[in-house]
Amino acid sequence: MDIRNMRSEMLECYPGIAIRERGYVCVAGCTIGSGDQYYICNSDGENPPLYQVYHDVSDVADEIINNGCEMIFPKLSDLFDAVQPQ
Secondary structure (H helix, E strand, O other): OOHHHHHHHHHOOOOHHHHHHHOEEEEEOOOOOOOOOEEEEHHHOOOOOEEEEOOOOOOOHHHHHHHOEEEEEOOHHHHHHHOOOO
16 A cells, blocks of 8 residues: 555545544555555554454444454564565
8 A cells, every 4th residue: 555545544534534543554455455454553562563444343433443453463573574575
């Protein structure tokens, strides 16, 4: 996802609009087109978990965070460790 699309997810689309003020930042898009993008949360430290956030749960931040986030990696660095060079 390029910076233009990341910005759009945060400022023009849900769930980004709702969870942005809670420190969530969209960092990647779903490659299969589900609309369930990938986020990190600034308040989770230097090596935050990577979450896939479901776009159709709610437009209320608490509901999205509590019921619409699936942790994909407990640490962002785990993502890079899991990727095999081609």
